[in-house]
Amino acid sequence: MTDSLIIAGRKFRSRLILGSGKYASFELMVKALQASGTDMVTVAVRRVNLTDRATESLLDHIDTKKYHILPNTAGCYSADEAVRTAMLAREVLDNNWIKLEVIGDEKTLFPDNQGLLEATRELVKEGFVVLPYFNDDLIVARRLIDAGAAAVMPLAAPIGSGLGIQNLTNLKILREQIQEVPLIVDAGVGTASDAALAMELGVDGVLMNTGIAGASDPVAMAEAMNLAVRAGRLACLAGRIPRKLYASASSPVTGAIE
Amino acid sequence: MTVIVNGNQTVITEGSAIGELIKSLDLNPELVAVELNRRIIRRADWDSTTISEGDRVEIVHFVGGGEAM
Secondary structure, three states, X not given: OXXXXXXXXXXXXXXXXXXXXXXXXXXXXXXXXXXXXXXXXXXXEEEOOOOOOOOOOHHHOOOOOOOEEEEEOOOOOOHHHHHHHHHHXXXXXXXXXXXXXXXOOOOOOOEOHHHHHHHHHHHHHOOOEEXXXXXXXXXXXXXXXXXXXXXXXXXXXXOOXXXXXXXXXXXXXXXXXXXXXXXXXXXXXXXXXXXXXXXXXXXXXXXXXXXXXXOOOHHHHHHHHHHHHHHXXXXXXXXXXXXXXXXXXXXXXXXXXX | OEEEEOOEEXXXXXXXXXXHHHHHOOOXXXXXXXXXXXXXXXXXXXXXXXXXXXXXXXXXXXXXXXOOO
């Protein structure tokens, strides 16, 4: 397919972005990444564990020539913390992309929109390509875009919940109203049909982690998500038929035997 | 002298530079980022930046993660 996802001028073949957390092993993660067809992987920033040196580094396992690394500020609860984390992340691979999270509540992991805006402004000023995770609010999306976000990434349901698309109407409105930057569903996808549905709504991409890493067979689910994202995208571009209440025969009504 | 590395009290040689600390910890310099007293030290400056008694050093790397953990 020549239909690629473009964020901040960078082209991606796949419209699926994967998280790298919660896998039972690095080996399983690598296989899932391959099966998913993705070319962008998000990673978290944490202290090196200096007491347990047995832990290998994630980047020993991810081919950074094959995958664009998208560091994230997962687990940050303030704009300051998120900005600090982003600045550190930039140093590791000299990569100025950041998936920005400023979490406002531990139970729901809903974003703190005010902190998010503050951090977006600061990081854009610092030269970052900022991809914020936010709730599905149109006004917040517009403010993030005004602040310089390179894409906006609404949740479809709480992070890690696997509830699927719980906000169809808001996502449809966002799709209609947001044309300036890519719109990427981030969080909530539980199975392949959720990903297909999101893509059929016309969003530009889907980011997921738990839906794949938490499946009984992550590699098979990664392949399912790969197909679902592509199927949903194709269906969206193909243009679905209008919904009608009553039947409409698909065979000719003339020439039937009497 | 004693410094705080990733929250733990650590004894290192007097006048050590960041680069020496990374080397002594056997870390791959290409895969980590460093803060000294909350100020980021770029890789190019590791060898010219010395650590003083009581300084706080943070050494981070990438780990598996997608969303808020």
